[in-house]
Amino acid sequence: MVAEIICVGTELLMGNTVNTNAAYMGRRLADLGISLYYQTVVGDNVERLADTVKTALKRSDIIITSGGLGPTEDDLTKETVVEAMGSELIEDVHTRRRIEEFFSRFKGIRNVTVNNWKQAMIPKDGFAIDNDNGTAPGIVVEKDGKRAILLPGPPHEMKAMFEKDVVPYLEKLSTDKLYSKMIKIAGVGESNVETEILDLIDNQTNPTIAPYAKMGEVHLRITAKAASREEGDALIEPMADEIRKRFGRNIYTEDESVNLEDVIVELLTKEHLSIATAESCTGGLIAGRLINVAGASNCLNESYVTYSNEAKERLVGVSHDTLAAHGAVSEETAMEMAAGAAKAAGADVGISSTGIAGPGGGTPEKPVGLVYLGVSYKGQTYVRRLQLRGNRENNRNHTVEFALIFLRDVLLGNV
């Protein structure tokens, strides 16, 4: 089964919006084992959209569109696709009622316009997909062995409908179902992960492994074709076990929705530990990332941005002699900052960053990108040295990621 993606919208063509919808749909189709050979972006222009749809219908079994389902006169995806497939539109009572309900929630604020009723028209050879986050329903058209799935453009509407209705619809089309498991690895470089699993990838048939690289992390998705969840798990588990054996504690979660900061806040909370940061080159971004977790208030009460030397001394008690002898960007300063942060906040754990983010400030001995991270825990202080090679923003974001990885290693005794 071959699918094709068509994204409709002049704002995509003109680059005002980056096409994250295509990337998302491409990834999900790959997860489902459906081949995808083309993605096209076309503006809000009937003729060119019709051409694109006709070409796609010739070479693919399923076309999936996003955008152009709104109420305005510019929104013509439904009309164009339905005509290209030789079907026609009729009013759908269920969808009309959903639109009425949607607007009743905004009584006095937003009113149904005449144009909104156009959204209640559904092709004779198809059905609507309910949109819980907007007025434009999705549409499925099935005609002459070809299928079109039309989804709205706003990513949060499109994704919710894709997960809830499109994935089950596509799964039903293939006789074998696909089951998958995500394993997230931190602290091992992308190329090292790939080298480590080269034999598994070379020999893969069912299940398959797909690596996704993310700054400082690699996520592996194991996907099995099977007739049932049990059979799928039976295929996935031996492969998952092999990966667990190879990456051990570098695996921080097997839950798709969990991030590194979630795991750290969970570790701290479980052990009733509190944490404080003393940040120089990251300027508050480590604390900012931890506080991204809704339960962070259980373990983080306060933190310090200690950008100047004087702040390092006064707020977290780095000694004047240490700064004079080794400089602000040094192992010694990073360690005193981490221990000092914990002490000043009365916290169990302290974490620090000090480095040269660039573009200026580098020397031959201490080049741009040199960063020291400190973690203080149970009376011990640990330090890690990084040599990064990006621009200022990139170096700071990498430092935050590596700080969280380091922190997790210390909490797990993995140092």
Add this chain to the structure above:
Amino acid sequence: MVAEIICVGTELLMGNTVNTNAAYMGRRLADLGISLYYQTVVGDNVERLADTVKTALKRSDIIITSGGLGPTEDDLTKETVVEAMGSELIEDVHTRRRIEEFFSRFKGIRNVTVNNWKQAMIPKDGFAIDNDNGTAPGIVVEKDGKRAILLPGPPHEMKAMFEKDVVPYLEKLSTDKLYSKMIKIAGVGESNVETEILDLIDNQTNPTIAPYAKMGEVHLRITAKAASREEGDALIEPMADEIRKRFGRNIYTEDESVNLEDVIVELLTKEHLSIATAESCTGGLIAGRLINVAGASNCLNESYVTYSNEAKERLVGVSHDTLAAHGAVSEETAMEMAAGAAKAAGADVGISSTGIAGPGGGTPEKPVGLVYLGVSYKGQTYVRRLQLRGNRENNRNHTVEFALIFLRDVLLGNV
């Protein structure tokens, strides 16, 4: 003149990489006044790439590709396009020398492989574009009135070549040249900006105005077709003046490369002012954004993440009574945090955030998304209330942006 973009790479099709190249090229073509009707993504497959190129050559004057110029056997963009256009490849001595030079920089680390020499082959009907950041040169093919511009996939290589060589090449193709000016507006909503300039957009011919929305900001690009820079400026200036009149101090820069935090650090530095933050719901992200500016050490020495009530009292001196009477998320607490941050750090300016980022913690009186920002400056403390409607991450990022806008307003006496 009509252009078309083709991005080559299985990682784009599968969604492992979001297609930022297409967005960037679409935006730059729009700036240059070149029409763009289609963007296509196709995998590393000769047949499908050849089909895509042939279709594009039929309907467009210029095709611009990115990706598939590397040294591996998968990289086939050049060979495929050159064949589709009926040209052929010959070795280019200049490019061969550049590849030798590139590798000499990595002596002992990276070696030239036989495959790299393939990158020195250039079409008979075209020329190479030097790549200062990698080995794959860009290629221009000109044949039978059609043009193809082939660029490498890595964004930093592609963009550098696009700006340095492709923009001048495209400018030369149009008899009139395009000149543009960027005006960045903060603190006015997207739809309000659009309403304010509707008459200008409706009546635009030369120059034109294009708005780009960014969280909390709208950037307006004014573009004029003219025979010279002077003539261009003469067309742009009256329009720029009209926009200046309408948005006044909400315009924070007319320099494309300058961000809001740059402007704030510049304002503070010029007035020899220092700043400190006391952050609750943003957890260090305001300080983190300011420190993104390379010169931030001139005005920021230290800052505080005061997440718990106790930290608000101890670190920045919020009174126990205020917290008891009004709660942590209140005008009163925000004001005391801002004033307290300045006092504790011995800084001239203090800025604070306190709010309910969600998803939990909301009440009917203080719903999720309620945020108070405080700014203390010259003995006065100002407060601003936000009611945001996103998820936790979104709310926190918006809070940081609105805090910077508020801070700029206070520094300019715009309150």
